[in-house]
Amino acid sequence: MAVYTHVSAEMMARFLRDYDTGELISFKGIAEGVENSNFLVETRGGKDGHRFILTLYEKRVDPGDLPFFMALLDHLAERGCRVPRAIADRNGVQIRELAGRPACLIEFLEGISLTSPSPAQARAAGEALARMHHAVADFDGARPNSMGLASWHELAGRCDGQWQQIDPALEALVEGELAFLAEHWPQNLPQSVIHADLFPDNVLMLGDSVSGLIDFYFSCRDARAYDLAVTHSAWCFSPDGRQFDSAVSDALLQGYHANLKLTPQEIAALPILARGSALRFTLSRAYDWINTPPDALVTRKDPMAFARRLIFYADPAKAGLFG
Secondary structure (H helix, E strand, O other): OOOOOOOOOOHHHHOOOOOOOEEEEEEEEOOOOOOOOEEEEEEEOOOOOOOEEEOOOOOOOOOOHHHHHHHHHHHHHHOOOOOOOEEEEOOOOOOOOOEEEEEEEHHHOOOEEEOOOOOOHHHHHHHHHHHHHHHHOOOOOOOOOOEEEEHHHHHOOOOOOHHOOOOOOHHHHHHHHHHHHHHOOOOOEEEEEOOOOOHHHHHHEEEEEEEEEOOOOOEEEEEHHHHHHHHHHHHOEEOOOOEEEEEHHHHHEEEEEEEEOHHHHHHHHHHHHHHHHHHHHHHHHHHHHHHHOOOOOOOOOOHHHHHHHHHHHHHHHHHOOOO
């Protein structure tokens, strides 16, 4: 989450008048994340609750994809997954406009996001991801992966000539990995709607229990094993990518496999899918590092943290990591 678009108190109060959320007490921007503008909103006297997240959609989110995201959240909530529902206004409209951006008021879920998850918390996250994959088996919505393999060459090209701002060795690493993945990317794996961004800050925890999965704005239909690879790359390393936590890795994989068994083909593909995940976040972070506006309320994230993960996954000695 982040804030790129600034909203005044008058604009916020006017926006909320069409909802049964009561009177605006306060709101504040949330600096975590990099994709959209997000605000924590508090109200009183409403029937729909008193704390909400207001999201203004920026950058990579196509407004045409928003109905897919909202339908997915409704579907998951109806099947018992802990996800935040979008709040409709009095006319039944979930997606509106504020400050020239598509905007949605979203249910607030209790819980905290983690920076250093324990094995027990990682196991719970693996279980929640598997349950999500079960729950979408009968969801008929479709959206291609806008940040999949086909997009990575373009994203790298948009960083040309600027890699030195980050690290002198990064360009060669990216070019070599793009060539490798173009030749070796797994095909014909079981597909599912996936989260595609299940970092620890997108999983809310109360103790060792998952209280919510949030931020589904990269969700799409792709290989379900890729979703597990993304989650593994996000959860099993220190934030700077220098240290791998084998206990967290084992717990995450055990939690997932206890609820959903991958095929032998999927398990064999995980090392390459993990390399792809590490490259994808290296590239998106590199682009954001170079292009984030100086006045944006946003915490830039170090691309090298995922470049280090990429080097780790590419080591032949790690080939048996996933079983």
